[in-house]
Amino acid sequence: AAAAAVAAEKAVAAAAVAARAAAAVEPAAAVEEAAAERAEAAVVEEAAVPRVGEAAGRQGDGRKGSMPWQVEDDDDDEEEEEDGFESVTVNVRGQGNKRITIRTSALEEKETACTMLKQYAQDLGEGFFPYVEQVAQVLVPLISFQYMDDIRVSSAQAMPYLLHASIKAREADMTDDGFIAKLKDYIYAPLFQQLKTEPDTDTLAMLVDVLTEFIQHGDESLPSRMNAEQLTEALNLCHELMKESMERRAGKANENAEDADEDDEDMDPAESEEILVQNIVESLGALIKIFKSSMLTVFQNKFGPELQSMLKPDAVDSDRIAALCIVDDVIEHCSADGxxxxxxxxxLPILKGHALSEAVGVRQAAAYGLG
Structure with missing residues (x-):
């Protein structure tokens, strides 16, 4: 028994030594693993940066080259479409039938290049800064590219990352405030213009989401913040987009009422409008967070009627949630200065009333404001 006890004691001691050894090795292994990850990231960055110039160069060449479509007389001969091309025949008054051929492969390549540049800017941070100006000159005009909405979206989505890379470069003393302000102004003008004219609701919602990200950078860098003129234009734009969305939905509701006997399972338009309004509210919330009470008077005068309509008991849940979120933002970000x-x-009565709603999202938004 004594021998067994001694053996057990030795086993416990050996286990303790092994545990201490493992504990000593584990941090070292963790350090080595972290160092390996940093080295790998450095290698990836070193390999990626030279490709940025190549991708931007290809985009620039494509922008200056021939258009990705051509128009020719339709000779009525059946021709098999080549891979990467799509054709459609239309009748042009006074000119007869014309065949329009679109080189879809060129558009897809352009969209891929835009996505690559966006990803590089997102991943490399200030390491991307040497290419910010070149890439901005290539991508900003593509925000209004009329032949493919994916290109408009990818180009626009790169803009917040270009601004972020410049802000990080400023923190590292690689540039100055003037460059950031100039870049911000260079991007805002075409982005605003496309938001005014974008015909596709889904694309419009994504562009508004880009606007929100761009606005949010104004909270971390004063040079990237909207000036008074840009703030006014942003508020006018958000108001117009919200008003147009409500009008489209009202028109759709009337159509559905007239065609009540017909089956209509297509809910995509309504869902797209809901997403658009939610994104507009996010943009307004970002503006309220940055400019606080200084914009309250203008905000009340411009959005008051729409908010009242969205908060009616018979309004759809998504509208009530969106309006309550704006109320929450005003309370949260405009209370410190009174x-x-x-x-x-x-x-208060609005929040109390909606806190009793049967809709979970409505109750949650109202409860947040009450809190």
Missing amino acids: GSAPLIPVF
Whole structure:
């Protein structure tokens, strides 16, 4: 028994030594693993950066080259379409039938290049800064590219990352505030213009999401913040987009009422409008967070009627949630300086009433404001 006890004691001691050894090795292994990850990231960055210039160069060449479509007389001969091309025949008054051929492969290559540049800017941070100006000159005009919505979206989605790379470069003393302000101004003008004219609702929603990301950078860098003129234009734009969305949905509701006997399972338009309004609200929330009470008067005058309509008991849940989120943002970001104080008597009964809603999302948004 004594021998067994001694053996057990030795086994416990050996286990303790092994545990201490493992504990000593594990941090070292973790350090080595972290170092390996950093080295791998450095290698990836070193390999990726030279490709940025190549991708931007190809995009620039494509922008200056021939258009990805051609128009020719239709000779009525059946021709098999080549891979990477699509054709359609239309009748042009006074000119007869014309065949329009689109080189879809060129558009797909352009979209892929835009996505690559966006990904490089996102992953490399300030390491991408040497290419920011060149890439901006290539991608900004493509925000209004009319032949493919994916190209418009990919180009626009790269913009916040270009600005972020420049902000990080400024923190590393690689550039100055003037460059950031100039880049911000260079991007905002075409982005605003495309938001005014974008015909596709899904694409419009994604562009508004880009606007929100761009606005949010103004919270981390003063030079990237909207100036007074840009703020006014952004508010006008958000108001117009929200108003147009509500009008489209009202028109769709009337059509559905007239065609009540017909089966209509296509809910995509309504869902697209809901996403668009949600993204507009996110943009407004970002503006409220940055500019706080200084924009409350203009905000109330411009969006008051729409918010009242969205908060009606018979409004759809998504509209009530969106409007309540705006109320929440005003309370959260405009209370420190007392700006929201006059509005509390107005907001309180609204929040209390919606806190009793049967819809979970509505209750949650109202409860957040009450909290």
